[in-house]
C-alpha cells in the first residue's frame with residue numbers, strides 16, 4: 001500500500017488527513033483528528049487537497065473517505081461559531097460548501113464512498129451526504145445538530161438530506177437535531193449498506209469499485225428529485241413546520257431561516273439553495289442566539305470538570321446494579337431512566353400493592369418509549385428484563401448504588417440508611433433524592449465511614465435533563481466522579497452543588513416565584529406576568545410553574561425556605577389560601593389556572609378572589625402602576641430577584657462555576673438557551689442596572705429585593721456577574 005509521504009506542495013506530511021492507496025486502486029482518505037475528528041476550515045482544505053491529489057493519481061480508481069479511531073467526524077469545532085471567528089473563515093465556509101463539497105467532491109470523476117463508523121454529525125455527516133454512496137456500521141450515529149447552536153447545516157445538509165430521505169424525515173432530523181443510528185439510516189435509504197466494523201473499509205472499497213464498474217449506481221445526492229414531494233405538498237409541509245416553530249419558539253429565527261433555505265432549494269434549484277445556505281450561515285453564526293447557544297453547549301460540557309476533584313486522576317467506578325428505595329412516583333421515573341441506560345434496577349417497596357403499581361408504571365413508561373419509536377422492540381424487551389421489584393433487602397449484596405427515595409421523614413430516612421449499612425457491601429454508594437431533609441442528618445445511624453451523597457432528580461415533566469449531585473460532609477471526590485459519570489450515562493447533565501436548602505435550581509426558582517406572588521398581591525395580573533415571562537422565552541411563567549408542581553410539597557419547601565432565609569424571603573399567604581380552597585395545581589385540575597383532561601390551561605377569573613384574601617391578610621394596598629407594566633418591566637421584576645439569589649450562590653460557592661447556574665437555569669428553570677442562561681444573559685443587561693433596579697424596588701417593596709453584597713460589589717466595579725469560584729473542600 002502506498003502511503004502519503006508529502007503533500008502536493010512538497011511540505012511535510014499533513015496529519016489531519018491521511019491518504020493511502022491500496023493495491024486495489026482505492027485511495028482511502030482518513031480524517032485524522034481523533035478522538036472526534038472535528039472539522040475546521042484547515043481540515044477541509046486539507047481534505048480537498050487530498051481528494052484532488054487522489055484524482056490526479058493514475059493508480060487511483062476510486063476513493064473512500066473515513067475517519068480515524070472509530071469515528072467518522074463529529075462535525076465542525078463549534079468554537080468557530082458565535083461571533084469570535086475571523087472574517088476570513090466566515091466566507092471560506094460558503095466557498096467550502098460549493099467549491100469543495102459540491103464541485104470537487106460530489107462532482108469527482110472517480111467514485112467516492114463514505115465509510116461511516118461512530119459519529120457522523122454536522123459537517124462530518126454533510127461530507128458523507130455528498131459522497132456517491134455511504135456504507136455504515138449499524139450503531140453509527142448520524143445527524144445534523146446545527147440548530148442547537150443557532151445556525152443551520154452549512155455544508156449542503158439543507159439541500160442534500162431532503163433529496164435523500166424526503167422532506168418529512170429531513171425536517172424532523174434537522175429541526176429537532178434528531179440523530180439516527182446506522183441501521184435506521186439504512187432503513188430510510190440514507191446509507192446504502194450496513195457492514196460490521198471490521199469489514200467496513202473493505203465493503204466501502206468494494207462498493208466504490210462496483211460503482212466504477214457500473215455494478216452499483218453512481219448517485220449525485222444534489223441532483224436527486226425522486227424523494228422530493230410534489231411542490232404543493234412540499235409547500236404545505238414547510239408551512240406547517242413554520243407554524244409549529246413559531247408556536248413553540250417565537251423568539252428565534254434560525255429554524256425559520258433554515259426552512260426558507262430548504263424551500264429556496266426546492267423552488268429555485270439546489271445550487272441556488274446552497275448559495276442561500278452559505279449566506280444564511282454567514283449571518284446566523286454572528287447572531288446573539290448562536291453566541292448564547294454555543295456558550296450553553298460548553299457550559300454543559302464543563303459541569304463535569306471540578307477543580308480539585310476531576311483533575312485528581314480518579315477513574316469512575318462501574319455502576320451496574322442500582323437499587324431504589326421507592327416511595328414516590330419519582331421512583332418509577334428514576335427506574336425508567338436507569339433501565340433505559342442498561343442498568344440492572346431493583347425497586348424496593350414496603351408492600352406488594354405499591355410494588356406492583358411501581359413496576360407497572362416503569363413498564364408502561366418503557367412501552368410508551370417503544371410505541372413512540374424511541375426504542376427498538378429488542379431494546380424494550382431487554383429493558384423489561386433489567387427490572388426487578390422486591391420487598392426485602394435480600395438482593396442488595398451486589399448493588400453498586402442505592403438511591404433512597406422514601407418520604408421526607410428524618411427518622412424514616414435514618415432507619416433506611418442504617419438498614420442499608422447492614423446489607424450492602426462497603427463499595428456501595430448511598431444516595432438520597434431528598435431536597436427537604438438535611439443530607440448531613442440522614443446518615444447519623446450509619447457507620448461513620450459510610451459516605452452519603454445527594455442525587456436530586458426533577459419531577460416536573462419539563463425538567464428531565466438535569467441532575468443535581470449534592471456534596472455533603474460525607475462525600476468523597478471518588479463518589480463525585482462516579483456520579484458525574486453515572487449522570488451522563490443516564491442522559492442527564494450533572495451539576496455538583498453544595499448541601500444547602502434548595503440546592504441550585506430551587507434556590508433560584510424560589511425568588512422567581514415569590515417575586516411573582518409579591519407583585520400580584522400588589523396589583524399586577526397573574527396572567528400578564530406569565531405571558532410576559534413566556535414571551536421572554538421562559539418555558540413556563542411562574543404561576544404555571546407553581547401549578548405544575550404539587551402545592552403540597554411546594555408549601556413544605558416554602559416553609560423550609562422561609563426558615564432558612566428569613567431576611568431574603570417574601571412570605572405570601574396566597575398558596576395556603578388556595579390549598580384551603582382545594583386549588584392545588586394541575587394535578588387537581590385547578591390552581592392559578594383551570595385544566596381540562598388534556599392538561600390544557602385556561603385563565604380563571606375566580607383567582608382574583610384568593611388574591612384579594614391574601615392581600616387583605618397581609619395588609620397590602622394596591623399600587624396602580626403595577627396594572628400598567630410593560631412586559632419588559634415585568635421580566636426584570638421577576639427575574640432580577642432570581643439573579644440576586646444566583647449571585648448569593650456564587651459568593652457562597654454553592655456551585656462550582658458560575659456557568660453551572662446558566663446550565664441550571666436553562667435545564668432546571670426553563671430559562672431560554674438562546675439567551676445563554678441567567679448569568680450569561682445578565683452580561684447584556686449590566687450589573688449596575690440590575691443592582692440599581694433591585695435597590696429601587698427594595699425601597700418600595702421591602703428587603704426581599706435588596707441586592708446582595710456580591711452584586712453590589714460587582715455593580716460598583718461595573719463587572720459582569722460571573723466569576724471563578726473557589727469551593728470549600730469536603731472534609732473527606
Ligand SMILES: C[C@H](O)CC(=O)SCCNC(=O)CCNC(=O)[C@H](O)C(C)(C)COP(=O)(O)OP(=O)(O)OC[C@H]1O[C@@H](n2cnc3c(N)ncnc32)[C@H](O)[C@@H]1OP(=O)(O)O
Nearest residue numbers: 074075076077078079121122123145146152153154155301
Ligand atoms: C458547518 C457545519 O454544518 C456545522 C457543524 O458541523 S456544527 C457541529 C456539529 N457537531 C456537534 O454538534 C457535536 C457536538 N458534540 C457532541 O454532541 C458530543 O460531544 C459528542 C457526541 C460528539 C461526543 O460525546 P462524548 O464522547 O461524550 O465526548 P464529550 O465529552 O462530549 O466531548 C469530548 C470533548 O470534545 C469537545 N467537543 C465535542 N464536540 C465538539 C464540537 N463540535 N466542537 C468543539 N468541541 C467539541 C467537548 O467539549 C469535549 O471537550 P473537553 O474534553 O475539553 O471537555
